[in-house]
Amino acid sequence: MSASVIIFYIIAAFILGTGILAVTTRKIFRAAIWLLFSLIGIAGLYFLLEMNFIAAVQIVVYVGGIVVLIIFSIFLTQKSGKEMQKPILVRQLFSAVATVIGFALVWLLISHNSFATNSTSIVDVNVANIGTQLLSTGEHGFILPFELVSILLLAAMIGCIVIAMKTKQEQL
Amino acid sequence: MLNDFFILMKFELLPAVIFFVLLFIKVGTAELSNASIIRLANILLFINLVAGFFYNKDGGMFGDMFHTNALIVLQKSILNLGIFIVSLQAEAWLRTHKHVIEFYLLLLSSLMGMFFMISGANLLMFYLGLELATIPLAALANFDLEKRKSSEAAMKLIMSSAFSSGLLLFGISLMYGTTGTLGFAQLPALLNGSNLQVFAFVLLFAGFAFKISVVPFHLWTADVYEGAPVPVTSFLSVVSKGAFIFVFASVLYTVFKPLADTWYHMLFLLSVLTMVIGNLFALRQQNIKRMLAFSSIAQMGFILIGISGSSQAGTASAVYFVLVYVFTNLAAFGVVALVSAQTGKEDITDYKGFHATNPVLAWVLAIALFSLAGVPPTAGFFGKFFLIMAGAAKQNYWLITIAALNMIVSLYYYLNLVKALFMDANASPVPKITFGVYAKLAIVICIAGMVLSGLASVVYEYIYNLSTGF
Numbered sequence: 001m002s003a004s005v006i007i008f009y010i011i012a013a014f015i016l017g018t019g020i021l022a023v024t025t026r027k028i029f030r031a032a033i034w035l036l037f038s039l040i041g042i043a044g045l046y047f048l049l050e051m052n053f054i055a056a057v058q059i060v061v062y063v064g065g066i067v068v069l070i071i072f073s074i075f076l077t078q079k080s081g082k083e084m085q086k087p088i089l090v091r092q093l094f095s096a097v098a099t100v101i102g103f104a105l106v107w108l109l110i111s112h113n114s115f116a117t118n119s120t121s122i123v124d125v126n127v128a129n130i131g132t133q134l135l136s137t138g139e140h141g142f143i144l145p146f147e148l149v150s151i152l153l154l155a156a157m158i159g160c161i162v163i164a165m166k167t168k169q170e171q172l
Numbered sequence: 173m174l175n176d177f178f179i180l181m182k183f184e185l186l187p188a189v190i191f192f193v194l195l196f197i198k199v200g201t202a203e204l205s206n207a208s209i210i211r212l213a214n215i216l217l218f219i220n221l222v223a224g225f226f227y228n229k230d231g232g233m234f235g236d237m238f239h240t241n242a243l244i245v246l247q248k249s250i251l252n253l254g255i256f257i258v259s260l261q262a263e264a265w266l267r268t269h270k271h272v273i274e275f276y277l278l279l280l281s282s283l284m285g286m287f288f289m290i291s292g293a294n295l296l297m298f299y300l301g302l303e304l305a306t307i308p309l310a311a312l313a314n315f316d317l318e319k320r321k322s323s324e325a326a327m328k329l330i331m332s333s334a335f336s337s338g339l340l341l342f343g344i345s346l347m348y349g350t351t352g353t354l355g356f357a358q359l360p361a362l363l364n365g366s367n368l369q370v371f372a373f374v375l376l377f378a379g380f381a382f383k384i385s386v387v388p389f390h391l392w393t394a395d396v397y398e399g400a401p402v403p404v405t406s407f408l409s410v411v412s413k414g415a416f417i418f419v420f421a422s423v424l425y426t427v428f429k430p431l432a433d434t435w436y437h438m439l440f441l442l443s444v445l446t447m448v449i450g451n452l453f454a455l456r457q458q459n460i461k462r463m464l465a466f467s468s469i470a471q472m473g474f475i476l477i478g479i480s481g482s483s484q485a486g487t488a489s490a491v492y493f494v495l496v497y498v499f500t501n502l503a504a505f506g507v508v509a510l511v512s513a514q515t516g517k518e519d520i521t522d523y524k525g526f527h528a529t530n531p532v533l534a535w536v537l538a539i540a541l542f543s544l545a546g547v548p549p550t551a552g553f554f555g556k557f558f559l560i561m562a563g564a565a566k567q568n569y570w571l572i573t574i575a576a577l578n579m580i581v582s583l584y585y586y587l588n589l590v591k592a593l594f595m596d597a598n599a600s601p602v603p604k605i606t607f608g609v610y611a612k613l614a615i616v617i618c619i620a621g622m623v624l625s626g627l628a629s630v631v632y633e634y635i636y637n638l639s640t641g642f
Contacts, residue, residue: 144288
């Protein structure tokens, strides 16, 4: 067992452990913090794959952006420090069964089938190449999805503003 | 290249232009009245609809990210027609609304998402288009800003669509893992039917099933339809579902052709479940929007039968049915929207004696219900007929028998409403509804469509000639 395999398992265990804690803890703020660690672990996996740019994006976007947003929205809504109710036993039982079956299914499928190995030579993944490809219009160019995402964000922003304006008017 | 760009992407560019025109009006200083904004938006949407019929070309662009052909152009035109009618019908509700421009902005961005989804030849484009088609709709469902139910509908829509996106993304990533590509052109050759690929396909299929609310993925439908404002409900049930059906059929027929045996059995099972459960639940609904929601679930079951035919007639019948469904369901929702906007009444019992006070609207609703039930000579009959004929080509007569029985069940609740409209006495019927020129125009288009698209066989032949199957 080589060193990289050992490191992979350590990181994977870290991601899974913090992920489980994120969904089992009774305090919503703690769940957000555990989620933060889980996302950092995923960035670690990208570093292990030597995808430095994606790892950096993972940290900037998820850790720096999304989790901070989640924490903000937790603080802005009430009950951030209180413990959430314990789910009833039947529900716990069913979700445990669903988890075990789901895990077993995915495990079986992945252990019996192999993923496609990338036959093409490893692409040079420096930032300059990523930038060019992201904005190129030709074959393997990603300009169209890029623009589509910007429209999506604009539409989401408009929707949020309309909905958020409502509460303000009610208070007045 | 530049000419190609404008002609091939015309359907996407026009809504984008309208989107920005309206956005600039919104952020500009000019204070336009609601009436003039609605007039402007309707004129622009009409131009958008008409422009779709001229100067079309087949071709692809941006590598494999975008492609279009005559069938796709037709599908987009059907959706353009749908959004135009929805916009006409929304006038009664929007007249006093504070956020008219935002309504159109969100509607148009959702339409753009559908177009990119239909044209995308890549799982990435497909996924982004799907999100752009869904997320604005969740905000739209909340547009009755002071109503609790509307917020609840938006919440349920965004939660269920997030869940279905999760399934879909898991499926897409497994698919990418096993094949190493996202392109629709390369995928079929790499699908070998291994268990892992079938599992990925099942997840993708579930994501679709959520969007077209096939049982057992339908749980969000009735609540969202009931809570959302009626124009948004009609957009959700007609335009949005139509777009997903177009993509669903074409993806099954081209990309997942190697898995045809698998998905035939899935379609068989789901269509039976969808028809039976949709119809049985529709029987016991008291709210007319909920009833139409469950009836639209049942209609999806019939569409799945047509798609399961996996022939040229399969595609053609599904596209034709969506066209008919645009006219039919929008006619029904149009009447419901008028009544709801002016009286706030949405229960079936409120519609008792509707004919006595509103004879014209009662007849429109009755014709729409007959068409939904599939009574000749309305277009709904031909739509169902072609769907079932396409499905019958597989010689699975159990499926056809169940479908026929379900049509009888559905007759009960449709005709029950017709009976309430015409025969039942009511001490306090819905007062006389006045409707403006927009609603009148929408009604005329719907009625003409319901009659003409059924009687003029050239419509189906045209769609049939554009379709492909295997």
